[in-house]
Amino acid sequence: MVDDNDDDAELFRSAVGPVRRIQAPAPPPTAPRPRPRAGMAERDDAAAREAFRHALDASLLEAGDALVYRSERLSPRAWQRLRRGEIAAQDELDLHGAGVREGEALLRAFIHDAHHRGLGCVRVIHGKGLHAGECVASSGVPVLKNLVDRLLRQRADVVAFHSAPASQGGTGAVLVLLAPPKRR
Incomplete structure (x- = not known):
């Protein structure tokens, strides 16, 4: 018995002639790689936030206490000027x-x-x-004031800070000296 499929396949091959295999199409382009992140800085920031939340201890500031911090990077002359309020604030945040x-x-x-x-x-x-309800802890300590104190102490870009003179808000405000930004 002669198979018609064999004859058809042979007839097709003779009609087409020699064939060559074509290359597979190139794979589609992959998504671009994400931009690198400052992973260490993000982890340091997260660790600082966590340390802040767990660092509440007996040294909480009261309403009339002054916020005071000075890095060794700051000269005594600049520290005196900051304490006296002689350095003008270039911007302000009201919390x-x-x-x-x-x-x-x-x-x-x-x-x-x-x-x-x-x-x-x-x-x-x-x-x-x-005079604030949420801004004062059950112990009577000002929460935002202590938050500002602890957060500013943890930042590398903060050189020094001191409560403002009475004419600029007294112990309800703080003047913050920032380090100059690094050149790139």
Whole structure:
């Protein structure tokens, strides 16, 4: 018995002639690699936030206490000028009415932005915590004031800070000296 399929296949091959295999099409392009992130900086920032949340201890500031911090990088002359309020604030952030999480996010963004804009001195108004419900802990301590103190101490771009003179807000505001931005 003769198979018609064999005859058809033979007839087709003789009609087409010799064939060569074609190359497989190139695979579609892959998605571009993501831009590199500053992973260490992100982890350091997360670790600092976590340390801040767990660092509440007996050294909490009261409403009338001054915020004071000075890095070794700051000269005694510049420190005196900051304490006297002789350095003009180039920008200001008012945290009145902000909750703790919102205040923390606003302060981080404000300091980061001010540092990258090359500002030398900024003022942060945190209030004294005398008339606020959410801004005062059950122990009577001003929450935003302590938040500002602890957060500013952890930042590498903060050289020094001191409570503002009475004419600029007294112990309800703080003048912050920022390090100059690094040249790229």
